[in-house]
Amino acid sequence: MSHTDAPKGTDYLHADYSIKSWLLTLDHKRIAILYLITISLFLAIGGSMALIIRMELLTPEGDLLMSDTYNKAFTVHGVTLIFFFLIPSIPAVLGNFLIPLMIGARDVAFPRLNLLSWYVFTTGGTLGVIALVVGGVDTGWTFYTPYSTSFSNTAVVTAVFAVFFAGFASIMTGLNFIVTIHKMRAPGLTWSRLPLFIWAQYATSVIMVLGTPVIAITLLLIAAEKTLRIGIFDPALGGDPILFQHLFWFYSHPAVYIMILPSMGVISELIACFSRKRIFGYEFVAYSSIAIAVLGFVVWGHHMFVSGQSMYAGMVFSVLSFLVSIPSAVKIFNWIATMHKGQIRLDSPMLYALGFIGLFTIGGLTGLFLAVMGLDIHVHDTYFVVAHFHYIMVGGAILGFFGGIHFWWPKITGRLYPEILGKLSAVLIFIGFNFTFLPQFIAGYLGMPRRTHSYSEEFQVLNVLSSAGASILASGTIIAVAYLLWSLWYGEKAGRNPWNAKGLEWETSTPPPTTNFERTPTVTEEAYAYGPDDESGEVNNERD
Amino acid sequence: MNSGGLMPEQASNFAQEMDLLYYVLIGLTVFFALLVFVPMLYFVVKYRAGSKADRTRPTYHNLKLELAWSLIPLAMGLVVFVWGAKLFVEMYTPLESENALQITVVGKQWMWHLQHPTGQRENNELHIPTGRPIQLTMISQDVIHSFFVPAFRIKRDVLPGRYVTMWFEATKTGRYHLYCAEYCGTDHAKMTGWVYVMKPEEYERWLVASKWGAVSDAARDTMAEAGERLYNDMQCNSCHDPAAQNAPSLAGLFGKERRLSDGRVVTAGEDYIRRSIYKPNSMKVIGYEPIMPTYEGLIDEQEVLQLIAYIRSVRDEADDLTGRETTPEGDS
C-alpha cells in the first residue's frame, strides 16, 4: 500500500487560481468540477420546471399556465434533466474525478478529449438555453414524430441540436473511460480487484459509445424532415412514425441504464464502506452491470406495445424485459447480504444508499407492471408510468448521485459538511419523494393521462398530495445544496480518509494533488478489504 | 362517476381480468419489497456499529443463494409474462364476429370523430349498447393520438397513415371518460370526451332519435350510403364501372387477393383501399394503366372510411347471385 501526501499548497484546487487555469485545464479532477457546476445549473432549471408543473396541477383546471406554456415546461423539465443532468451526472462528475484515482492513474487516457467533451457539452447546453429563450420547445423529451417534424412550430431544430451535442460529449467521455480502465490500472489492480464503481462506469461507457450515435442520427433525421421535408417519419410525406419510436427507444431505453448503472456503482461503494464489509458476491455484482448493459439494448420495444408494433415483436420485448430485471435484483440481494454481519453506520451517504435500495426496488418492481403486455395497455402513457420512471430516475439515479456526492465531498473539496444537516436532508428527500410519487401510481391506474395541464376532478386529491410532497422534496434538496456550498468556506477541513474507507482514492491526500499520487501505487489486495481491525468503523478525520 | 376510490370502475369485459392481473402484480411487488426491506432494516438494527451481535464467520459468496434469487423471481416473472401476453393478444386481435358493432374513429388535433355504421356521427362522444362487442377502426388525420377509456381498460395509439383496431364489450351502463393518452400538442389535455353505455333498447332509440333532426338526405345516410354518394359525386364510376375496361371493377373487392405490378400480392383490406385512393401509384393493380389520380386533399379520412364501407357492401355478382346488396351496418 502506498501512502502519498502532496506538499501543502499543491493540491489540485490550489495549484493555480486563474480562470484560464480552470477553463484550459487538462486535469480530470478540475474537468469534473466544471461538469459539476454546469449540470447543477441544469438541475436548477429542470427542478424549477418540476415545481411549476406541480403548482399547475394543484387544481384540475388549467389555470396557472396556458396549455402551450405547460407543454413547454414539461419539455424543458424532461430534456434538461435527462440529457443535461442525469446522463452526465455521475459519469462526468464522479466518474471523471474518481476513475483515475480509484485505479491509481495520473489522469484519464485522453485528457484533451476530456476537456473537449466539456466544451461540446456546454455548447449543447447553450443551444438548449437558446431554444428555451427563443420560445421553447413543446414536443416532450421524446420528440415523437410526426408531431415534432410536421406540426410543432417551436424551436425543435435548435433543441435537437442541443441534445446532439450533449450526445457527442457523452460518447467522448465513454470512450475515454473505456480506454482508461483498460490501459491505466495500477500494477496489481486486476479486473477482479476493481472497485464495483469502476465496473459500473465501464458498463455505462459501453452503452454510451454504442447507443448514443443512434440517437444522434435519429435527431439529425428529425431536423432533416422538419427543414427539408424529406419523408422519413411523417406518413404524409411517405415516412413511418413507428420507425422514429424504434430508433428513439433503441437509445433511450439503454439511456435509462446510463443513468442508473453509475448510481448502482456508487451504492456498492457506500454499502461496503458503511457496513465495513467486503461486497457479498463481488463477481455477481460486477457481471450484472455488464449483463444490464447488454440486455438493455434488446428491450426497447416495451415502450411500444400500444403504438402499433407487431404483437410478436411485443412478446419478445416483453420476455426480454423480465430477463433484464434479474441482474438488478441480483445487485439488490447482494447489497442486503453484504450488510449481514457488518458494522453498519448510518452516516448521510449510507442513508442515501438505503433510500436508493428502497426506492429503486419499488421502481424496478413497478416496471414489471409495464413489461406485462396486457397490463401495459391500461397503464401506458398514464401517471403510473410517470411514477415508475421517477422512482428509477429520481429515487434511483439522483439518490445515488447525492449519496456519492456526500461520500466523496470531503475528498473533492477538502471540507466536511455538517453531518446532522446531511441526515436531515436525506430523510426529507426520501419522505418528500414518496409523497410526490406514490399517489401518482394510483392516479395512473385510475386513468389519469400524462402531459396534461388540466385533468378530471376526481384526480385532485392525489395531485394535491403529490404537489405537497414535491415541496418537501424540494426543501430537502435546497437544504443539501445550501450546506454543501456553506461547507466550501466554513466546513471543517477534511482529513485524508474521513470515512476510514478502502480504495486508492482515499490513500492520497485531501484534496488530491494535481498528479493524484506521488508514486504509482501498487495494489496487493481485493477491493473492500475491510478487515477485523477496522470493524469499529471509527471516523478518522486526522489531517496527515 | 367514481370518485375518491383507488380503482377505476369496471365497465367492460376486460376490466376484471386486467384488475386481477394488477392485483397479482401488486402482490408480487409487496412480496419482493418485504423480501428486501425486512432483512435490510433488521440488519441495520442488529448489526449497527458496535452492537453485540454475533459476527463470526461472515460469508462473501454463496452460489446457491445467487441462483435462488435470480431464478425464482425469473420463473415468477415468466408466469406473469404469459398471462399478460395472452390478455394482450385477446384485446388487440381484430374480431371476426358478425355481431360486432363496427365504429370508426378519426382522431385529429384535438378532437375525436366517431361514426356508427348506421351513419350517426359524434364528436368527442360515443353512444354504445351493452352486451354486444364493439370494434373500433381508428386512424388519425395528423399526429399520433391514443384512444383511452379507463373504465374499459382499453387503449391504443391512433396513427396517421394506417388503421388500427381494438375491441371490447361494455358491461355496465353509465357515462365514462374518454381520453387522448398520447401527447399531441396544444390542446392534448382537452382532447377528452364521454362514452355513454346504454341498454340495447335504449341504444336503438338513441339511433333513431339522433336522426330525427336530419335536414338533408345525406344526414340520413348509413356509412355505406354516404360512401356511395361520395363514389358518385367523385365520379369514381367513370372508370370503375363494371362495364368499363380501363379500371378494375370494385365489386367484391374487399378481402380479395390482389397482384400488384411490382410483384407483391396483397389482401384488399381497409389499408389497401385507403392507399389505392390516396397513393394509387404505390399500389398499382397488374394489367391496368396507372391512370387513377390521387384523391389526397380531396377526400378526408372520414370519407375514405365511408368509401371503404361502401366498397365492402358491394358484392360481386359472379360471387353472389343476390347481386349488389347494401347491409344496414356495412359489416357483411
Ligand SMILES: [Cu+2]
Ligand atoms: Cu425501457
Ligand SMILES: [Cu+2]
Ligand atoms: Cu393527445
